[in-house]
Amino acid sequence: MSANTKRTVQFKIYRYDPDKDNAPYMQDITVELEQSDKKLLDALVRLKVKDDSLAFRRSCREGVCGSDAMNVNGKNRLACLTDVDELPQPIVLRPLPGLPVVRDLIVDMTQFFKQYHSIKPYLINNDPPPERERLQSPEEREELNGLYECILCACCSTSCPSFWWNPDKFVGPAGLLAAYRFIADTRDQATNERLDNLEDPYRLFRCHTIMNCVDVCPKGLNPTKAIGKIKEMMVRRAV
Amino acid sequence: MTIPVHKYDVVIVGAGGAGLRAALQVSEAGLKTAVLSKVFPTRSHTVAAQGGVAASLGNVTEDNWHWHMYDTVKGSDWLGDQDAIEFMVKKANEVVVELEHFGMPFDRLDSGKIYQRPFGGHSQNYGEKPVNRSCAAADRTGHAMLHAMYQRNVKANTQFFVEWMALDLIRDEDGDVLGVTAMEMETGEVHIFHAKATIFATGGAGRIYYSSTNAFINTGDGVGMAARAGIPLEDMEFWQFHPTGVAGAGVLITEGVRGEGGILRNASGERFMERYAPNLKDLASRDVVSRSMVTEINEGRGCGPDKDHVLLDITHLSPETIMKRLPGIREISIQFAGVDPIKAPIPVVPTCHYQMGGIPTNYKGQVIVPKGDEKSVPVGGFYAAGECACASVHGANRLGTNSLLDLLVFGKSSGESVVEDLKGNPRAHKPLPANAADVSLARIARLDNQKNGESVHEVRLAMQRTMQKHAGVFRFNDLLKAGVEEIKKVAERAKTTEIKDKSKVWNTARTEALELDNLIEVAKATMISAEARKESRGAHVRDDALDTAETPAGRDDKNWLKHTLWYSEGNRLDYKPVNLQPMSADVESIALAKRTY
Numbered sequence A: 001m002s003a004n005t006k007r008t009v010q011f012k013i014y015r016y017d018p019d020k021d022n023a024p025y026m027q028d029i030t031v032e033l034e035q036s037d038k039k040l041l042d043a044l045v046r047l048k049v050k051d052d053s054l055a056f057r058r059s060c061r062e063g064v065c066g067s068d069a070m071n072v073n074g075k076n077r078l079a080c081l082t083d084v085d086e087l088p089q090p091i092v093l094r095p096l097p098g099l100p101v102v103r104d105l106i107v108d109m110t111q112f113f114k115q116y117h118s119i120k121p122y123l124i125n126n127d128p129p130p131e132r133e134r135l136q137s138p139e140e141r142e143e144l145n146g147l148y149e150c151i152l153c154a155c156c157s158t159s160c161p162s163f164w165w166n167p168d169k170f171v172g173p174a175g176l177l178a179a180y181r182f183i184a185d186t187r188d189q190a191t192n193e194r195l196d197n198l199e200d201p202y203r204l205f206r207c208h209t210i211m212n213c214v215d216v217c218p219k220g221l222n223p224t225k226a227i228g229k230i231k232e233m234m235v236r237r238a239v
Numbered sequence B: 001m002t003i004p005v006h007k008y009d010v011v012i013v014g015a016g017g018a019g020l021r022a023a024l025q026v027s028e029a030g031l032k033t034a035v036l037s038k039v040f041p042t043r044s045h046t047v048a049a050q051g052g053v054a055a056s057l058g059n060v061t062e063d064n065w066h067w068h069m070y071d072t073v074k075g076s077d078w079l080g081d082q083d084a085i086e087f088m089v090k091k092a093n094e095v096v097v098e099l100e101h102f103g104m105p106f107d108r109l110d111s112g113k114i115y116q117r118p119f120g121g122h123s124q125n126y127g128e129k130p131v132n133r134s135c136a137a138a139d140r141t142g143h144a145m146l147h148a149m150y151q152r153n154v155k156a157n158t159q160f161f162v163e164w165m166a167l168d169l170i171r172d173e174d175g176d177v178l179g180v181t182a183m184e185m186e187t188g189e190v191h192i193f194h195a196k197a198t199i200f201a202t203g204g205a206g207r208i209y210y211s212s213t214n215a216f217i218n219t220g221d222g223v224g225m226a227a228r229a230g231i232p233l234e235d236m237e238f239w240q241f242h243p244t245g246v247a248g249a250g251v252l253i254t255e256g257v258r259g260e261g262g263i264l265r266n267a268s269g270e271r272f273m274e275r276y277a278p279n280l281k282d283l284a285s286r287d288v289v290s291r292s293m294v295t296e297i298n299e300g301r302g303c304g305p306d307k308d309h310v311l312l313d314i315t316h317l318s319p320e321t322i323m324k325r326l327p328g329i330r331e332i333s334i335q336f337a338g339v340d341p342i343k344a345p346i347p348v349v350p351t352c353h354y355q356m357g358g359i360p361t362n363y364k365g366q367v368i369v370p371k372g373d374e375k376s377v378p379v380g381g382f383y384a385a386g387e388c389a390c391a392s393v394h395g396a397n398r399l400g401t402n403s404l405l406d407l408l409v410f411g412k413s414s415g416e417s418v419v420e421d422l423k424g425n426p427r428a429h430k431p432l433p434a435n436a437a438d439v440s441l442a443r444i445a446r447l448d449n450q451k452n453g454e455s456v457h458e459v460r461l462a463m464q465r466t467m468q469k470h471a472g473v474f475r476f477n478d479l480l481k482a483g484v485e486e487i488k489k490v491a492e493r494a495k496t497t498e499i500k501d502k503s504k505v506w507n508t509a510r511t512e513a514l515e516l517d518n519l520i521e522v523a524k525a526t527m528i529s530a531e532a533r534k535e536s537r538g539a540h541v542r543d544d545a546l547d548t549a550e551t552p553a554g555r556d557d558k559n560w561l562k563h564t565l566w567y568s569e570g571n572r573l574d575y576k577p578v579n580l581q582p583m584s585a586d587v588e589s590i591a592l593a594k595r596t597y
Helices: A040-050 A109-119 A137-142 A161-165 A172-183 A191-198 A210-215 A223-238 B016-028 B064-077 B084-101 B143-157 B221-228 B284-297 B319-325 B327-337 B401-425 B438-449 B456-470 B479-492 B509-531
Strands: A007-015 A026-033 A067-072 A073-077 A091-095 A101-103 B005-013 B033-037 B115-125 B127-133 B159-162 B164-171 B177-184 B191-200 B238-244 B261-266 B308-311 B348-357 B367-372 B374-384 B560-567 B572-577
Touching: A007 A040, A073 A210, A101 B005, A137 B572, A161 B479, A172 A191, A172 A223, A191 B261, A210 A223, A210 B348, B005 B016, B005 B177, B005 B438, B005 B572, B016 B143, B016 B191, B033 B164, B033 B191, B064 B084, B064 B115, B084 B401, B084 B479, B127 B479, B143 B401, B143 B479, B159 B560, B164 B191, B164 B221, B164 B438, B164 B509, B191 B221, B191 B401, B191 B438, B221 B509, B238 B284, B238 B327, B284 B348, B319 B327, B327 B348, B374 B401, B374 B479, B438 B509, B456 B479, B456 B509, B456 B560, B479 B509, B509 B560, B509 B572
Parallel strands: A007 A091, B005 B033, B005 B191, B033 B159, B191 B374
Antiparallel strands: A007 A026, A067 A073, A067 A091, B115 B127, B164 B177, B177 B191, B238 B348, B261 B308, B308 B348, B367 B374, B560 B572
């Protein structure tokens, strides 16, 4: 299978337009790709030329904006970072699981962002700001690697069974990764407050280290590890 | 039909770097503010900026704002306004340090200070040698910055309208701006946002070209809205082609790669930039590097079976440096070029990247237009910042890392101006014109009822191919002339596009059709302004502008040291002088000189 030839690709796509459909259905559709179409997103853009009613989010097409997360052959991925030729056909596309579908591949992300916002995702430092930058050693800064790079695509949280069951109570891997990003920052002064905020049977402790989040993260981040560190801090604080 | 009306003190359109910085300023001042964005804020295209933000902190090498100002004026090929440039470079340290206080995870030096790397066109001592001026978070500076500013806005309780697309500017009989109409993408409903002050921070329109580093959302919405509402667009002929887009894919590879020691090579492995820019070499200004690359390719020294690109080589850097300083580039290179840059060079080609022109503003972020005998009169209630605006600090060519600086400085200053202007003049909302939403409703009704039209895709592709062919890295008199006729034809075709999808809910076909209206304004402005400018300056280089004693490298200061103003109505052109006078007595005007690197 070469990426340098014209080829036809078969899709099975979840379709639902509340304006006209009584119920969702799976649409079988094929599309002929051009030589330059390499990623799944290229194929979707090509598909949209054929059927302009197919709705999906997309923006940067290079894996940094986090718009085009979807469920591809059963796994949450970014369409723009997925090689179309590597996917078994028909390629089955569904919206991210566990969130309400607005239309086709577009989900309502309100609950996801609500959880992100609930961990106070901003630096808290109540000292008067100095004239110049606050100092941080390269080693201290390195603690933030693997945490700050999150693109909020929601691949992780929407692959997490704990988040499916309790999206309103469990913060989910993306939010907890962000929580640890601030705990790990030497400039942040709210560690205790942040731990208090997570000390409840659901918010943090619903993570059962299933590790789907690690498996799907398109940026190669490890929310489970970050969650483990928060749990460790909770325990250490308790003794 | 009754249109819902939302009343705010301030409405900000766009939630990228400039919009978020402006939002912070007005929210923290207690003004009732609505921020409208087509995408969730952290999906804005600022997120894709890589290499850094300029500030003369001097953390690694000695530096000061005078040198930064000189580099920026020279980079602009003297088309930048020196008052705005002085303002920007003087504010740089302040806004970057502020960002650090907001929590931005800058890389660090052993001293604990912010890490800084060299970048194209930035120098020590007025062009003498490269300087470490770019403040960076690995090669994800834009991502780190955008998230930090969004987070700070969460703290400030800024009110966002996410996935709302602004459609048209509302002006009254006095020409004052009273807000915008906008469409909620989830429902397809049109609403009015009635405001005392409106700030546009809608970003660029790189999608007018076929090959672009820009995101799909970069469709020049604010620029198009302004043009349709009678605001002229400034210096739209100047588009930056970034030297290093991934060949074939267009995805950006930061100049920071060359800042870290990367070298451009032609088919014979030669470091060709030594011939074109003996002093700064691979770190010459972007327009210079892009032209050098195209010259290499045109003269048969390109790489690959089709000799259609050059190579960006970092194989001599240690894998540790690459993993630490350029991890995102490595990912992009593996994903989109199929090459691990630790082992093999990256195929690259100049790619449309940045719009130097835009909505004319002063350094306070106020939108300014000619009125009567005066060339720069503020439009009541209207402000703009970031890539959609033209302050003008980038002139004919922007320096790398000055865009992130621009959006911080002018995002903040536009917010400050709004706070100041509303405080000094606490006027109530001016009454809305009766027909405030008519234009938008007519545009949507046209799309609902259009029969037998071409698809948006076809017309957009025709526009992109026309721009690519007729207004590229090098420009030719005959191609520009033909391009003007071609783009006018494409603009006619855009008036009768047809979409099949008529749904009210999340209708992306409709969004794309409405975006095309904006792209078309930008494309017309670009082609017509470019055809008219009979000289070479910065990113605008044409074959018939000859290198003479009076016009070195084709630059004609006698006739063309002036800003273009293009009006959508009748494709009319006007011009205004470049401000060569700095803002203060702290510095003298940077005198005109021939530009070499």
